Amino acid sequence: TFEGIRKFVGTIVDSGAIPIVMGGDHAITWPCATAVADHYGHGKVGIVHFDAHADTGTDMPGSLASHGTPIRKLIESGAVPGRNFVQVGLRGYWPDRETLDWMDEQSMRTHFMAEINRDGFDKVLERAIDEALDQADHLYLSLDIDVADPAFAPGTGTPEPGGLTSIDVLTAVRRLAAEVGIVGMDVVEVSPPYDDRGEITALLANRAIREALTGIAMRRKGITERDYLHPYALGKGKDSQGNDRNQVFRTKPSPSL
Ligand SMILES: [Mn+2]
Incomplete structure (x- = not known):
């Protein structure tokens, strides 16, 4: 299956x-990211x-290629070296000390939720963007x-309390796609059978992909400045008659109201 995924993504x-x-x-990140590294060069992604x-x-209960091992596989194969990883949002009771020591030896850059809670998500996202720009072609x-x-x-198999908000996730994806630029992406661990409360997990995954597409489009239009927001999104800008939008909203309520 993995070889099939690698070929198809390739x-x-x-x-x-x-x-x-x-x-x-x-x-699946193992074969997917390997395929991307095959194209751009091992060590270049x-x-x-x-x-x-x-x-x-x-390994996870006997399986060397499970959902708990793809990052180690990418590092050990040489497709993506440890120093090329920026991890964001880690928390919970795992990894153990031995695994953390191994991650340190690989020069992985990790941002735990503890750092995000102390410094705020915006600051940590800035650090992650800087590291991504610094590390990767x-x-x-x-x-x-x-x-x-x-x-x-x-709706996911291994939920862990104390994580990011949906707006954190969406903002981060768009900014990385626009400001750094992406050559590939995966969205994983959405589990429909567990997503029986309004399908909000699937909605978040869908919107994250839309934000990535928006970021890709922004970059192609040359909009790569830090934390860019369209003037309309900030409540500024002119309408088609040249009126200031805020002015229009304040002085001319919609007739339907
Ligand atoms: Mn995972």
């Missing part, structure tokens, strides 16, 4: 397109990895939906 990236892969569990979990295990984005708090994404 076909997409070789055509010049940007593969956006919807999982499925996180194991960086990954910003949003996740509650580091996914750097040696080509950026791959891996979004494990469980990086979001279970309040925003309950």
Whole structure:
């Protein structure tokens, strides 16, 4: 299966397109990111990895290629070296000390929720963007939906309380796609059978992909400035008659009201 995924994603990236892969569990990041690294060169691709979990295990109950091991596989194979990883949102009772030491030896850059809670998400996102710009010729984005708090994404296999808000996730994806630029992306760990409360997990995954597409479009239009927002999104700007929008909203309520 993995070889099939690697070949298929390779076909997409070789055509010049940007593969956006919807999982499925996180194991697929191994073949997907390998295919992207095959195209751009092993060691040339960086990954910003949003996740509650580091996914750097040696194995999970007997399986060497499970959803807890893809990051270690990418590092050990040489496709994506440890120093090319920027991880955001880690929390919970894992990894153990031995695994954390191994991650340090690989020079991985990790941002735990503790840092985000202390300094605020905006500051940590700035650090992650700086690290992504510094480390990678080509950026791959891996979004494990469980990086979001279970309040925003309950439909996932290994929920971990104390995570990001949905607006944190959406903002981060758009900014990375616009300001750094991405060559590939996956969104993983959405589990429809567990998503029975208004399908909010699937909605978040869908919107994250739309934000990525928006960021890609912004970059193609040359909009790569830091934290760009369209004037209309800020409540400024002119309407088609040249009136200030705020002025119009204040002085001319819609007739339908
Ligand atoms: Mn994961």
